[in-house]
Amino acid sequence: MNWRWIAENYGMIGTALGQHLVLALIPVLAAFVLSIPIGYLVFRTRSVANAILAIFGAIYSIPSLALFVVLPLALGTKILNPLNVIVALTIYTTALLSRSVVDGLRDVPADVKQSADAIGYGAVRRFFGVDLPLAMPVIFAGLRVATVSNIALTSISVLIGTPSLGTLFDQGFNQGFLTPVWVGLILSIVVALAADLVILIIQRGTLPWVRRAS
């Protein structure tokens, strides 16, 4: 580990980290917003729901590098546009999270729904007041998986020319120099685990009953 290199390239490392986080986390936020209505709609379409879930699984089996390079052709964006990476990761994350939303909604006990109906909850009020909060632990579990794997996956973006922590790997490889590779690896892992912890803390704060139950 060459500490002088790290001290001299502090700014560059910071920029790479910032770019990495933007590329990895915007998709998580976008997917979170998208997956709740999508998951709800899939949940409601009882008979075809499993077929749609299988399609989500198939989306997840498309290699990320393939998706990164095909998207510019589909979107009409330039190959170097960071939007390609963001859209590709959003597609993955939405496929993963929508699944969690369906699983979570399916886990809500029938007697709880009946109780809510009996008290006089309407469909909308029941969804936001009862079904969704009870599905949230499963959705949070999916969110944690998605966030951690997005952060690990994002460094591939450098292969299509979009800078991220992958820039450090690329630089290290081209110069036959290990320090940037170590820095990129450690930063990526630490940031992924920190993001996981942040989501866990948010979950503890917003869903206090989960802790009580477990």
Place this chain on the structure above:
Amino acid sequence: MNFFSYLLDPSHWSGSDGLGLHVAQHLLYSLIAVAIAALIGIPIGMLIGHTRRGNFLVIALANSFRAIPTFGLLILVVLLTDTSWIPVVCVLGVLALPPLLTSTATGILQADQQAVHAARAMGMSPGQVLGRVEMPLATPLVISGLRSATLQVIATATVGAYVPGFGGLGRPIMDGLRNGDYGQVLAGAILVAGLAILLDLVLSLIGRVTGRHLRFKPPRSAVVETTS
């Protein structure tokens, strides 16, 4: 669409730099990687499941593996060793290890305990219980672990083409990107996605066939015993 012209041109399929060879290389690398991971992961998973020890460690390990950027690990290993294909395949194997390990351990942990007790009562040795009862019951889950391991390896093997001299379907993607030939890029991308979906289909069929015999486990006796 002229984007598909590269993929559909027969002259791009054969030869020492043809798509046919890249598909074969991609499959070969992936199969070696999954085989190495299976040879290590499945026995350890069996041991953990059978002894019911160390499962917590396996779950923690599998979760932290998800945080490792494979691309970075690949470059680290290649820089530390050499640029032959062996370190790349080893990194792919590392990727396939956690799903195989966890699914095997979970499969055995979730095996019907009535059947395990019955096997013990019949005088089976621990090895026989594991081989004849726990493993067959765990097979569907082991296959599903094999499925996610294979998919991950097929997808990530493309990144291996970053290393010069490493073949497979990442090669046309990387070469095409470098030369601005997007028809070539698309050809690699479509083939690798197709290969992933095809292998997933094959493995899910195998999973369905191997899971079929589980219908013959005695479900009714279990119900009777729990009510007594």
